[in-house]
Amino acid sequence: MSLDDVLARIDADLPAATDRLMNLLRIPSISTDPAFKADCDSAAQWLVDDLKSFGIAAEKRTTPGHPMVVGAGGDGARHLLFYGHYDVQPVDPLELWDNDPFAPEIQDTPNGPVIRGRGAADDKGQLMTFVEACRAWIAVHGSLPARVTFFFEGEEESGSPSLIPFIEENAEELTAELALICDTGLFESRVPAITTMLRGLMGDELTITGPDKDLHSGMYGGPAINPARVLARIIAALHDNTGRITVPGFYDGVPELPKGLRGQWDNLGFDSAAFLDGVGLSEPAGEQGRTALEMIWSRPTCEVNGMWSGYTGAGFKTVLPSKASAKISFRLVGDQDPFAIRESFRAMVRDMLPPDCTVEFSPHGIGKASTFETTGADFEAARQALSDEWPHEAAFTGCGGSIPIAGHFAEMLGVTPMLIGFGKDDDQIHSPNEKYDMESFHKGIRSWARVLHALTK
Amino acid sequence: MSLDDVLARIDADLPAATDRLMNLLRIPSISTDPAFKADCDSAAQWLVDDLKSFGIAAEKRTTPGHPMVVGAGGDGARHLLFYGHYDVQPVDPLELWDNDPFAPEIQDTPNGPVIRGRGAADDKGQLMTFVEACRAWIAVHGSLPARVTFFFEGEEESGSPSLIPFIEENAEELTAELALICDTGLFESRVPAITTMLRGLMGDELTITGPDKDLHSGMYGGPAINPARVLARIIAALHDNTGRITVPGFYDGVPELPKGLRGQWDNLGFDSAAFLDGVGLSEPAGEQGRTALEMIWSRPTCEVNGMWSGYTGAGFKTVLPSKASAKISFRLVGDQDPFAIRESFRAMVRDMLPPDCTVEFSPHGIGKASTFETTGADFEAARQALSDEWPHEAAFTGCGGSIPIAGHFAEMLGVTPMLIGFGKDDDQIHSPNEKYDMESFHKGIRSWARVLHALTK
Numbered sequence: 001m002s003l004d005d006v007l008a009r010i011d012a013d014l015p016a017a018t019d020r021l022m023n024l025l026r027i028p029s030i031s032t033d034p035a036f037k038a039d040c041d042s043a044a045q046w047l048v049d050d051l052k053s054f055g056i057a058a059e060k061r062t063t064p065g066h067p068m069v070v071g072a073g074g075d076g077a078r079h080l081l082f083y084g085h086y087d088v089q090p091v092d093p094l095e096l097w098d099n100d101p102f103a104p105e106i107q108d109t110p111n112g113p114v115i116r117g118r119g120a121a122d123d124k125g126q127l128m129t130f131v132e133a134c135r136a137w138i139a140v141h142g143s144l145p146a147r148v149t150f151f152f153e154g155e156e157e158s159g160s161p162s163l164i165p166f167i168e169e170n171a172e173e174l175t176a177e178l179a180l181i182c183d184t185g186l187f188e189s190r191v192p193a194i195t196t197m198l199r200g201l202m203g204d205e206l207t208i209t210g211p212d213k214d215l216h217s218g219m220y221g222g223p224a225i226n227p228a229r230v231l232a233r234i235i236a237a238l239h240d241n242t243g244r245i246t247v248p249g250f251y252d253g254v255p256e257l258p259k260g261l262r263g264q265w266d267n268l269g270f271d272s273a274a275f276l277d278g279v280g281l282s283e284p285a286g287e288q289g290r291t292a293l294e295m296i297w298s299r300p301t302c303e304v305n306g307m308w309s310g311y312t313g314a315g316f317k318t319v320l321p322s323k324a325s326a327k328i329s330f331r332l333v334g335d336q337d338p339f340a341i342r343e344s345f346r347a348m349v350r351d352m353l354p355p356d357c358t359v360e361f362s363p364h365g366i367g368k369a370s371t372f373e374t375t376g377a378d379f380e381a382a383r384q385a386l387s388d389e390w391p392h393e394a395a396f397t398g399c400g401g402s403i404p405i406a407g408h409f410a411e412m413l414g415v416t417p418m419l420i421g422f423g424k425d426d427d428q429i430h431s432p433n434e435k436y437d438m439e440s441f442h443k444g445i446r447s448w449a450r451v452l453h454a455l456t457k
Numbered sequence: 458m459s460l461d462d463v464l465a466r467i468d469a470d471l472p473a474a475t476d477r478l479m480n481l482l483r484i485p486s487i488s489t490d491p492a493f494k495a496d497c498d499s500a501a502q503w504l505v506d507d508l509k510s511f512g513i514a515a516e517k518r519t520t521p522g523h524p525m526v527v528g529a530g531g532d533g534a535r536h537l538l539f540y541g542h543y544d545v546q547p548v549d550p551l552e553l554w555d556n557d558p559f560a561p562e563i564q565d566t567p568n569g570p571v572i573r574g575r576g577a578a579d580d581k582g583q584l585m586t587f588v589e590a591c592r593a594w595i596a597v598h599g600s601l602p603a604r605v606t607f608f609f610e611g612e613e614e615s616g617s618p619s620l621i622p623f624i625e626e627n628a629e630e631l632t633a634e635l636a637l638i639c640d641t642g643l644f645e646s647r648v649p650a651i652t653t654m655l656r657g658l659m660g661d662e663l664t665i666t667g668p669d670k671d672l673h674s675g676m677y678g679g680p681a682i683n684p685a686r687v688l689a690r691i692i693a694a695l696h697d698n699t700g701r702i703t704v705p706g707f708y709d710g711v712p713e714l715p716k717g718l719r720g721q722w723d724n725l726g727f728d729s730a731a732f733l734d735g736v737g738l739s740e741p742a743g744e745q746g747r748t749a750l751e752m753i754w755s756r757p758t759c760e761v762n763g764m765w766s767g768y769t770g771a772g773f774k775t776v777l778p779s780k781a782s783a784k785i786s787f788r789l790v791g792d793q794d795p796f797a798i799r800e801s802f803r804a805m806v807r808d809m810l811p812p813d814c815t816v817e818f819s820p821h822g823i824g825k826a827s828t829f830e831t832t833g834a835d836f837e838a839a840r841q842a843l844s845d846e847w848p849h850e851a852a853f854t855g856c857g858g859s860i861p862i863a864g865h866f867a868e869m870l871g872v873t874p875m876l877i878g879f880g881k882d883d884d885q886i887h888s889p890n891e892k893y894d895m896e897s898f899h900k901g902i903r904s905w906a907r908v909l910h911a912l913t914k
Contacts (some may be wrong), residue, residue: 011868016720031772032770032771032772032773032774033770033771033772034771055473055897066665069568081659082624086748088752089774090768090770090772090774092768092770096670098672113533121476128569152512157774157775158772173872181622194569197903199675201675201775203773203775205773209774210738211737211738212736212737212738213553213736213737213885213888213889214550214553214856214887214888214889215736215887215888216887216888217458217758217786217788218656218658218762218788218856218857218858218859219753219857219858219882219886220673220736220753220754220857221753221758221760221786221788221857222741222742222744222747222752222753222788223729223733223738223741223742223743223752223753223807224733224736224742224743225736225738225740226761227690228761228763228783229693229695229696229761230503230693231689231692231764232688232689232690232691232761232764233689233692233694234689235685235686235689235690235693236686236689236692236693236694237693238686239686240818246911250665253859258876272680274599275680276680276681279668279669279681280669280670280813281667281668281672281680281681281682281813282812282813283682283813284679284813285679285680285681285682285683285811285812285813286679286680287679290679292679295654295674295678295679296677298678299679301674302688302779303683303686303775304683304685304686304766304767304770304778305673305687305767305773305774305776305777305778306685306766306767306768306769306774306776306778307673307685307688307762307764307766307767307769307781308765308766308769309761309763309764309765310761310763310784311549311762311763311784312761312763312764312782312784313489313490313547313763314489314490314491314785314822315488315489315490315547315548315616315821316489316615316660316662316762316784316822317489317614317762317763317784317847317887318580318658318660318760318762318765318786318859318886318887319762320760321762321763324764325769326685327767327773327774329674329773329775331674331675331679348772355739355742355743356737356738356740356742357737357742362849364772364773368678384597392722399675400675400676400677400678400679401673401675401676402675402904404574404773419681425676428670429673429676430672430673430674430774430775430776431670431671431672431776432670432671433519434489455688
């Protein structure tokens with residue numbers, strides 16, 4: 001049986017597949033920092049070379065930012081698109097890493113071996129699960145079971161500024177029947193999952209200026225406005241005492257959870273206490289009257305991602321700062337309009353500015369929330385394929401993160417996205433010591449072989 | 458007349474005196490940063506060598522921190538102590554400097570030549586005004602007109618941790634009739650001043666921890682507490698809407714300004730608008746119902762000197778931070794008890810912590826406010842000497858800054874401090890592009906010669 005041969009080939013090739021992933025992880029493709037521009041290009045080139053090595057017609061496509069990688073292979077009745085991203089998050093605070101984030105290591109842990117390094121889970125390891133499945137399929141069968149378009153982005157972690165124009169310009173090439181996306185996780189690290197709800201995102205950076213230079217707090221403290229205090233007041237005002245966000249109009253378009261879905265989620269037996277305990281917490285801190293799962297999957301949020309002002313080095317400096325800055329992001333759900341929310345947020349900030357203070361904004365990533373259909377035969381076939389690979393039956397789940405690409409495929413190209421991923425809750429993506437379980441990598445590759453088989457048989 | 462000879466010698470020696478100051482400014486003696494420990498030692502050694510070069514018996518005295526410099530010279534009926542500090546503030550943000558802060562330059566400006574570099578005004582330039590006056594006096598007369606003890610500290614900008622034990626251990630040597638301190642300024646950059654009121658200081662650093670690691674804001678945003686939001690709420694709560702500080706008991710010991718002093722200050726004709734305009738502001742932002750001068754000289758304040766959390770680099774990172782920190786300082790007046798205020802502040806912070814958050818505190822500089830007598834004959838003699846040197850009559854003024862040493866001399870040794878300095882409002886001490894006017898340096902040296910003469914004739 002052809003699938004078994006592919007699965008056997010995957011098992012036999014795992015050491016080599018791991019080596020390839022380690023090579024990709026060694027490239028510090030941090031897209032958000034211009035200092036790593038050449039490295040982003042190297043990661044794209046590495047992927048082009050790797051795809052070509054097993055017969056995929058791949059090339060690097062330039063954009064105003066980091067390049068896209070597009071590859072075409074296989075033939076057959078069906079046309080599948082696969083999306084992943086080769087860029088990674090910054091690595092600071094570097095001192096909290098136990099190893100060099102770009103010198104990946106295989107480490108034994110009580111939960112089995114893991115691949116430790118920046119990008120191991122988000123998203124290089126996940127991206128390579130699909131690539132390795134295709135490589136094994138071709139090795140066994142000589143070609144893929146469908147026409148497959150590979151599409152790898154290098155700006156996912158920096159707001160995807162080039163993505164929409166690129167999709168527009170290459171719509172024909174990218175329009176497939178189904179868009180497979182590997183950038184999500186297992187449910188509670190155990191249950192294979194197809195993600196059908198994604199939160200949207202609106203990120204904004206603001207810098208408040210008071211005095212035109214840093215001042216001596218003894219000389220000016222009192223009469224001179226302190227922008228750090230102004231920023232603190234604004235941030236403090238973004239939530240009320242019940243955890244609700246106060247930006248005017250923010251909840252427009254936020255739906256209540258349908259009863260049926262709420263019932264399904266309740267049945268998942270999500271362990272909120274264990275989820276929080278894993279990061280040193282004990283109480284859900286968000287909106288009163290909502291479960292933790294509801295908060296993550298179906299409620300909007302506002303978070304301070306970064307904040308800085310004045311002297312932040314060792315010791316003390318009695319400076320009265322000229323500027324105070326914050327990076328703030330909103331996760332969005334339902335029909336919330338990210339552009340309207342950006343305007344409302346900025347208006348609220350301007351309204352709170354005292355005399356002599358000015359504010360500058362710098363926009364970051366933006367995208368609406370998405371909910372996808374799960375009723376087609378493809379979804380049931382894929383769910384069954386995942387259930388065959390893993391010890392638990394696969395579930396349709398929500399996701400607190402934002403993967404705007406899924407919405408773009410649906411809205412711009414009319415292509416149904418199917419989000420399947422193998423990340424675990426403790427992968428520490430976006431954090432120090434990111435890892436990807438060897439089990440996720442190995443079973444992830446096998447899962448894609450099963451899904452390819454299920455979608456094309 | 459002997460004073461005229463000294464003044465002429467000072468004028469003739471100004472280029473050499475400037476060269477000496479430039480050499481001292483080249484030593485990056487940042488006391489707050491352990492990376493500059495050796496440089497602090499070099500600055501102390503430079504001063505020892507310089508004092509010895511004109512006959513002062515000087516030596517470096519080790520402390521658990523940076524060394525003290527103590528020198529003894531002259532004889533006569535009177536015993537004067539002189540205090541200055543050789544350490545300087547950190548230099549960041551470095552990119553806002555127009556020249557290397559430790560490659561000082563003489564620059565022409567519309568207001569005359571200035572010495573530009575870190576420490577030019579605070580306090581190396583000021584310290585050297587006294588040293589140069591003594592050098593010139595000895596060059597003309599062969600010895601000083603009084604017994605003079607030189608006492609230079611290297612930890613003034615980092616909270617003076619070694620100062621109190623050192624004064625205790627060397628009380629006999631340091632006990633003089635009068636302690637001359639050169640670390641203050643002219644009034645409004647024009648009027649020579651003897652400072653008779655100093656604010657106290659209580660500095661504290663706090664770090665709030667929520668989750669035990671940085672998290673992905675998509676995955677945890679909502680149920681996980683964000684310490685940056687907690688810190689913002691605490692900072693926002695430190696002032697009420699009228700600008701008053703809310704720390705319980707904070708105003709205990711804050712006196713209303715005596716009517717007489719208020720009248721004197723009103724007569725100074727302080728230009729609040731020009732003071733604020735010089736730093737890009739237009740409205741006094743502090744306590745309602747107080748003048749700007751009152752706020753700076755006689756009212757307590759609370760300032761955020763630094764604040765940081767999460768990702769502060771280029772671009773965006775949707776992190777939910779584990780920690781948020783701030784450096785906060787309070788300027789104190791009257792009989793406010795800095796130790797009681799530290800406890801009350803910390804209790805207030807702890808009371809505001811939500812579940813799952815912890816806080817750690819790290820104490821910085823602490824000292825009570827001081828008010829000094831000005832009625833003795835010495836003060837009138839010094840005031841007259843300053844009036845002779847400058848185009849305006851000298852004034853007794855307040856000062857918004859904190860110079861705990863003045864209080865220590867008074868309380869620990871019973872020595873009356875006399876604070877005379879030549880800084881200008883636009884010297885940008887503690888800021889980028891610090892400078893000291895050549896006029897301040899030159900007339901400052903001449904002023905000390907006149908004051909030495911006035912106190913000993």
